[in-house]
Amino acid sequence: MFCIVSVFSVSASAVSPPEPWPNEFNGTLSVNGEAPINTTVEVSVGGEQQESFTADGDYEVTVTGDKNESVQFFIENTTGGLTPSTSSSEIGEFGAQKTFDLVFNLDEPDPLIAESKVVDIGTSYAVIQVSVNYIDESADLILEYAGDSEVSETVFEDGSFEFNITGLNPDTEYTFRPFLDYGTDTVNGSTGEFETLDIPGMEIEGVSYGEGDYLLAEIEGTQIENRSIDKGEAFKIDVPYQPEYEGEDVVMTVRDSRKFLEFESGSLKSVSFNLTDQDTSIPEQTRT
Incomplete structure (x- = not known):
């Protein structure tokens, strides 16, 4: 009996790992x-x-x-x-x-005015905030306003800087524009605008006790109010602001009674008239 032995030879080869x-x-x-x-x-x-x-x-x-x-x-x-x-x-x-x-290797950016805006405003002032970026050396930050007026500040770093503009007129529109001077170059900011607040006048409120008739209010010879009024009727009068009104008298007349109030911007004044049927004379002028 013959025994046949088969020998198989397997050669191992390296297997590459899968990609990636x-x-x-x-x-x-x-x-x-x-x-x-x-x-x-x-x-x-x-x-x-x-x-x-x-x-x-x-x-x-x-x-x-x-x-x-x-x-x-x-x-x-x-x-x-x-x-x-x-x-x-x-x-x-x-x-x-x-x-x-x-x-x-990055190119150094030029200085930049990032933003300019109004952060506060009044009757005679405004506060403008200007933000600048990429300041690597001193630069002059200039804010022009009202045509040819300007304020300036030297800046040495990035940030937001505020300019307080004063001496403005009330109830007036203004334009402004920031500039940044560095070396021989100038960066122009965007033009903005704002309107100052109006100066408030004076408000007078009161009541007429008596027969009524008419209500008259004058200041500096100018009539502020002239109308009929009923007995016991409450009233309210707005006296608009005028520079020449400061310290002047507002003359309040109801029928045959007269009272005086000194004009004070933005104030609220109260006055009342105590009249009777027998009160037909104009009393002496008295301040309240």
């Missing part, structure tokens, strides 16, 4: 020659963003991709958009570690 392959990248990061603080870096593999990380000069990140796919690094620049690193690489062998430096 992970690769670790590490090294130092610099922006305009300096190590940045808390800078976000985006990593693109094969043209598509895959990872992002925050670095303080040193970095380490693991990404995956097909062998020889391009790996690029980007940071956001100060004026928006992305700036690529001058260093780039490719996905290497499975589990490869690559050490190289990321170098970014």
Whole structure:
């Protein structure tokens, strides 16, 4: 009996790991020659963003991709958009570690007037706030208003600065515009406008006790009110503001009684008339 023994020989060959392959990248990061603080870096593999990380000069990140796919690094620049690193690489062998430096060069942006707005306003003043960015050396911040008037301040850093404009007329429209002078260049801000508040007049309220008849109010010879009034009727009169009214008397007359009130801007005054059927004479002028 013959015994046939078959011997099978199997040769083992290396099995490549499935793609995509992970690769670790590490090294130092610099922006305009300096190590940045808390800078976000985006990593693109094969043209598509895959990872992002925050670095303080040193970095380490693991990404995956097909062998020889391009790996690029980007940071956001100060004026928006992305700036690529001058260093780039490719996905290497499975589990490869690559050490190289990321170098970014950003153009320094020009000084910018970011915003100007009115933050407070009155009858004779206004407060304008101007915000500036990208100040890397001293610059003159100028605010023009009312045609050819201006106020200015020297600024040394980014921020918001307030200008208190005084000596304005009440109930008047004004325009303003900020400018930023640095070196031999000038940045023009946007033109804005505001309207000062009107100066309030004086309000007089009272009541007529007696037979009534008519109500007359005058100031500086100008009639403010002239109308009939009933017995016991309450009344309210608005005396508009005029510069020449300051300190003058408002003469209030009801039938045969007269009283005087000194004009005071924005004030509320009360007056009452006590008349009887027998009161037919005009009493002596008395102030209340």
